[in-house]
Amino acid sequence: MTGAAGSALAGGVLIGVAATLLLALTGRIAGISGILGGVLRPQRGELAWRLAFLLGLVAAGAAWLAWMPGAPPPRQGFPPVLLVIAGLLVGIGTRMGNGCTSGHGVCGLGRLSLRSLVAVVVFMATAIATTYVVRHAA
Template sequence: MSTWISALAGGVLIGLAATLLLWLTGRIAGISGIVGGVLQPRQGEVAWRAAFLVGLIAAGAAWLWLVPGAYTPRQGFPPVLLVVAGLLVGFGTRLGNGCTSGHGVCGLGRLSLRSLAAVLTFMVTAIVTTYIVRHVA
């Protein structure tokens, strides 16, 4: 399958999931907030959050099963650095009051200026980090 077709399909599915969650529950599909609500549960808030997360994992597993070879892990990254990177991402989502999915997909769709500032910060940081990793380090 062509890269642009799978990217387009993925984008449409993400947008559809975010739209349906907002229409049906009034909730924003920010993954960090959904995970946070499972880790610090409140009554009546866990079931839909857990179902959403199970759906994310099941959809990824289904894609890997239906399209063998769609994912090939990159080699040469020390596991300790991956764990540290994951923790830094978690810290960043708390610091920014949301993650790229919440701000980028949902916030921009709602014309939120706060989300625009967050997305610009994410993108500039990603570009600078990639440049440093590939060309300086």
């Protein structure tokens, strides 16, 4: 398997392995919003692993861009105001959903959580509706 499908498969496997190892070794869920929240409100003994996890996410993306020939560059040219608004909306939605797509979709579904299944269905329905509106109705 090569190209985008191979990259997606490899990325999915790495995400699954990282989430499994984090849960097995620390008892923590690999939900990015929770990990970032713990960096913003640090508790004793919690900061180092959270920073390492987040830095690993950024480093892995940078390494992929640097070492994968033909990797598509990140999209650019978005209005900064819209990026800030989008980020705030994601943060609000994460708070309302009691977690993010990584926590519910990767970890929650893997643990057979009904709450996570409902959250993922809502996330996906919202994403589908938003994509339709942005691409076809606007």
